[in-house]
Amino acid sequence: MDTPDRAAAQPAASRAEDSPVFSFINNLSPIEPLKSVYNTNSLQGYQSINITSISSIFTSPHDNVHKEPRLPKSSLGEISESEVCADGSNTNKPTKSSNAVRLFACTSTVTQETHTVTCSDVVDPATGSCDLAQPAQFDNGSPDHNTTPCHGVRSDLKQDKCRKLDVVQTVKNTVEKRKCLFSTEIQLMDGGLSVNDNDEVLGCEWADLISTTSGELLAFDSTMDEHHRGVHLAAKNAESCGYLLSKLTGDGEISDRAPPSASGQVYYQELMMGEDQTENAEMFQDGQQTISTEEIQDNIYEANGCIPLDYKVESQQRGIRRRCLVFEAAGFSNSVVQKETVENLSVSKSKGKSHVQTQPRGLRGIGLHLNALALTPKGKMACLDTMASALLPSSASEKDAHVKLLSAGESFPHSGGELLEFPMDDCSAGDFPVNDHVSSQSVSPQKKRRKTDNGDDGEACKRCSCKKSKCLKLYVYCECFAAGVYCSEPCSCQGCMNKPIHEETVLSTRKQIEFRNPLAFAPKVIRMSDAGPETGEDPNSTPASARHKRGCNCKKSSCLKKYCECYQGGVGCSSNCRCESCKNTFGRRDGEHLTFVVSDTELTEEMKQEGEQTENCGKEKENDQQKANVQNEDHPLLELVPITPPFDLSSSLLKLPNFSSAKPPRPSKARSGNSRLSASKAATTLQSCKSSKVAGSDIDEEMPDILKEANSPNSCVKTTSPNGKRVSPPHNALSISPNRKGGRKLILKSIPSFPSLMGDSNSGSKMSNTDNTFSASPLALGKHCFCTCRQHMCYLEIDGSISFILLSTEPGPS
DNA sequence: GAGTTTGAAACT
DNA sequence: CAGTTTCAAACTC
Known part of the structure; x- marks a missing residue:
């Protein structure tokens, strides 16, 4: 502002004055007035930087790499709730100033440090863009700055105490992210990683970031209270850091694909700050728009939830990755997601707060996950709360x-x-x-x-x-x-x-x-091989096995309707059930016995029927329910093996990325997702099953069959079970078929099926091709046994003795 | 869409 | 632990 005027005032003749040096000096003059303009807060902040030792300012990036993360939950974090939540009236100068100083100190290091790197003007009045008296003008240049001047935010935000707190937390998070970001950048450069291609852009980004940062720091006017600043900072940080992160983080994919424009930031925001993203989207929208308190709180909350305060910088990085994984898990290729993300976010950004609504499905998926994340990392519900x-x-x-x-x-x-x-x-x-x-x-x-x-x-x-x-x-x-x-x-x-x-x-x-009820939140239906409570499972065994189905108490529905949890869960009733006139098609409980366990004949018939039904794929069913099941592609056949629920750990783990929350547990299908048995295959399986007995007493007799099956070229499975325990090879979702026949008979109740340690990439078609290939994971083995994987072979020790050897076609974990 | 049925959860 | 109430989903019309 001053610069032009000043320049205009300069005689055109004095070309000497046009020299860079002169210009620079000339432009330095505004600083003095500024000092007088700003209150002690700013002064302190400003002074603080001067006080900073040269060494600290110009420390090598390396030093800071280590220092930054170590900043206590951040100086900002120390903007305690009490401080922030204090009524404005109580927020006396000292507090403000201290905060300001903290803010400044918190970022000054970075600023200085980066300055050396980019050689860009940190706060160069000459640029005219850093008019300290006009904070709003620090939206200077970042490719992403399509934002509304901060004053818009300021004027629109209606704060309450809680909000202030949230905002501050957000600020803290973003600041930490920023630190993290810088660290990343530094590391990148130190590591000699090729960033040349982006050097220029990078430089710009740094400059933007720096100017933004310093500008904000210096420009906070006294009328802005903490939370305002917080919002401002958060927004700024989110933007500048976001973009940088997208360029600098190890996720080359991101930077590679994200153009050096807003998209990068957008992507970053999407990745890492569902929170801030949303928040920012709201904040940067038309200044006239009022943001609902609840909305913001929720958003911020979730955001913070994703990156809990406890998290250190490293954690945040993980968070980023996790979010990336979310994309992957959602089944979207990064590219696709990114494109959609960028496009949609861009749109949403322009539309302000319509962000959420405009999210594509993929994003919505993320949103959904966000919700989960909000809970998990928080640790309050998942991590810390062991009950959760x-x-x-x-x-x-x-x-x-x-x-x-x-x-x-x-x-x-x-x-x-x-x-x-x-x-x-x-x-x-x-x-x-x-x-x-x-x-x-x-x-x-x-x-x-x-x-x-x-x-x-x-x-x-x-x-x-x-x-x-x-x-x-x-x-x-x-x-x-x-x-x-x-x-x-x-x-x-x-x-x-x-x-x-x-x-x-x-x-x-x-x-x-x-x-x-400790099991209140436990699954009502156990879908793992083993057992139910009736088997007297060891409550101390794997957590999974600790979950048990409470059993239904149906009286009128005959366990044939969804009123019945068993039926709904796609499993047969168990001895735990107290149902009357049970007719659960998945296995009914007659008196003290489970039909599907005791009555092999019946089961066989049932299976037969089911198989036929499946085979015909449309054939009339005995009852509507069964029909419904078939229509749902839930082949009851799988359910007919109640003791060996179709859904097992291995399959679940292998397919985690693909699971769907939207789909209820279809009785069984599931489990088949990829592995769903085709009707014909099911029928085939059925045939095999029919020939085998189910009763535990028959296990030994059936073992040979199993082994026969297992004897396929690809595998060599020895199955021995001490105590006559039923041992079942891990039946992967896809290997369900052949193995399941025998699987039923070879269930090791104390050991849930285990997942393969191989990448889940193996879970799909591969598994289907290697039905007899087993792999084990120590995790799944629980306390009863452990697995020592040696390349392709694993043996399980159960209760001290080798129970069986698993031969995996895949290299075992190291 | 309104009303009924149902059975689990919550309560006493 | 049993009986009752509450509740929302499942189901029916």
Whole structure:
């Protein structure tokens, strides 16, 4: 501003004054007035930078790489709630100034440091873009700056205390992200990584970032209170950092694909800051628009949830990756997702807050996952709350490697069980489950359909419609709550308390319920080989096995309707059931015995029938339910092996990336997702099954059959079971077929089926081709045994003795 | 879409 | 632990 005037005032003749040096000096003059303009806050902030030792300012990037992360939950983080939430009246100068100083100090290092790198003007008044008196003008140049001047935000935001807090948290997060970002950049450069191609762009970005940062820091006018600044900073940081991150993070894919324009940032935001993204989208929209408090709170909440305050920088990076994985898990190729993301976000950005609505399915999927993430990382519901059992899925979403799954499992006491519950439905890519063990087993077809049709893939919620329960009751009342997810837009609930803003209530309620019934949030139906409670499973065994079906109590539905949880879950009734006149087609309980267990004949007949039905694929069924099942592609055949639920750990783990939350547990299909048996195949299987006995007493007799089957060229499976335990090779979803025949007879009850450690890439068609190929994962072996994988061979030690050897065609884990 | 049925969860 | 109430989904019309 001043520069032009000044320049105009200069005699045209004095060309000497046009020299860069002179110009520079000339332009420095405005600084003085500024000092007087700014209050002590700014002064302090400004001084603080001067005070900073040269060494600290010009420390090598390396130093900062280490230092940055170490910043205590960030200086910003110390903008305590009390401070921030204090009434404006109480927010006296000292507080403000201190905050300002912190803010400044927090970023000054970065600024200085980066300055040396980019040689760009940090706060060069000469540029005219850094008119300190006009903070709004610091939207200078970042390719992404299509934003509304901060004053717009300032004027529009209506704050309350909570909001302030949230904003501050966001600020903290973004600042940390920024640090992380810088670290990444530094590392990149130090590492000699080729960033040349983007040097120029990069430089611009740095400059933008720097100018933005410093500008903001210096430009905070005294009228801006903390939360405003927070919003401003958060927004700015999100933008500038976002873009940079997209260019700099290890995810080359991102930078490669993301053009050095807003898209990069957009992508980044999408990846990492569903939170900030949403937030920013809102903030940068038309200044006239009023943002609903709740909206922002929710958004911020989720955002923070994804990147909990506890998280260090490293954690955030993981968060980024995880989000990336979400994309992958959602079945979208990065490129596709990115494109869609960019396009849509761009659109949404231009449209301001329509962001959410304009999300493509893929994004919605992410959104859904966000919900899950909001819960998981937070650790409050999943990690810290050991009782909260429903949330692992989010972490499990890291499809890329079983290792991750395993590690996740290690982190979560209930992971095993949770993982087991992932439905293996052939899911649409966008369908991302959030705790599907519940939904999988209980979502009605209608609901399922509803969800699927609406592409609510992006919704974590189950679309409950609670009216009186406030969404704080278990499944029967509120699916969302039971599933461990917050209710969201799609829900039609009333007086809902199952929202982030009521987290405390939700958590306390959850704990209360679990206190009353530890298994309250456990899957009602165990879909793993083993066993149910009736088998006297060891409660201390794997978490999964600890989950047991409580059993239904049907009286009038005869277990033939969805009123029956067993039926709904696609499993037969068990001895735990107290149902009357049970006619569960999946296996009924007659008196004290389970039909499917005791009555081989009946079972066989049933299977036969089922097989025929399947074979005909449309043939009339005995009852409507069966018909319905078939129509749903749920082949009862799989369910006819109640003790060996079609859904097992291995399959679930292998297919995690593909599971669908939208689909309820179809009785069985599932499990088949990819592995769904074709009608013909099922029939074939049936034939095999018919020849074999089911009763445990027949196990030994049948063993040979199993081994025969297992004797296929690709595998060599020795199966011995101490104690006559039923041992079943891990039946992968796809290997279900042949193995399942025998699998039924070879169930090792104490050991859930285990997942392959191989990449899930093996799970698909490959598995189908290698039905006899087994692999084991230590995780799944639980405490009863362990597996030592040696290249292609694994042997399991059960209770001290080798129970059987698994030969894998895949290299075992190191 | 309204009303009924149903059975799990919550409550006593 | 049993009986009752509450509740929302499933189901029927």
